[in-house]
Amino acid sequence: REKIHSVCLHLRHRHLAAWRGDAEAMAREAEVVNEVAASIRESHKHDYEVATGRILEWYQTSHGVTELLYGTDWVTQQISYWQVMNDFARKAEEAASVSMEELRGGNFSPGVMTLEMASLAYVYQNAQRHIMPMIETMVQVEVQQIYDFGGTADTVVYINLVLQASLVLFMSIFVLRSLSKIIQQMQYAFVAILLALNLPLKTIKTFYKFYSGVEIELMLLEDGDLEVDEDEALLAREDKDPLDEDWSPGESGDGALLMPPPGDEGDDMRV
Structure with a gap:
């Protein structure tokens, strides 16, 4: 013009x-x-x-x-x-x-x-x-x-958005369905042991006291006639650790547990 x-x-x-x-x-x-x-x-x-x-x-x-x-x-x-x-x-x-x-x-x-x-x-x-x-x-x-x-471009964008959302949904479903198998194949036992050995001494004692008490209570619930060491049960109820005197920190100061095996108190075993 x-x-x-x-x-x-x-x-x-x-x-x-x-x-x-x-x-x-x-x-x-x-x-x-x-x-x-x-x-x-x-x-x-x-x-x-x-x-x-x-x-x-x-x-x-x-x-x-x-x-x-x-x-x-x-x-x-x-x-x-x-x-x-x-x-x-x-x-x-x-x-x-x-x-x-x-x-x-x-x-x-x-x-x-x-x-x-x-x-x-x-x-x-x-x-x-x-x-x-x-x-x-x-x-x-x-x-x-x-x-x-512009209208055609908007349509293409919406279709692409739906396809991408569907792909993410299918991938999420696949991951969730495979999660149980993946967890069982992981080395969770080894990792848990390493975690326990590297925790601070006070934290390890707390875990030990808690799970010892839980174990004794479960045993009593499962079998009322089961004989449980009265001293051990008493210590668990009183939140005392029967192995307090056997705990010894490692060279780094946080984590090695020295506990004598049953029946042999002369030899030490590092756990």
């Missing part, structure tokens, strides 16, 4: 320069018009090459009209967007070559104008009346296609 306005503006400046008799200004304006026309043709070709969907269909199908000068009459013709922009660029270059004498004469009568003057008349006749509305419609088609693409 800016380039269409630019062409019309510089052609008008060239016309005014001709009335002033300024040939140098006419040459400058003609050069600018030719550059803008070449830019229109190049960008239009690039847009056509990357066009898809409804935009490509709009380029190839006749959706607008322009007015052409045939003899002494202006004739309306159906035209595609691809053709109208190329025609405008070509007519603009031809209009930029109108001589000073022709512009000063001001003869725009149909059937009398030269080819260059007819091209200048084409630009003035169609730029605002027909070409600009076609450009506006093309912009609307492009915006609508962008909205359609």
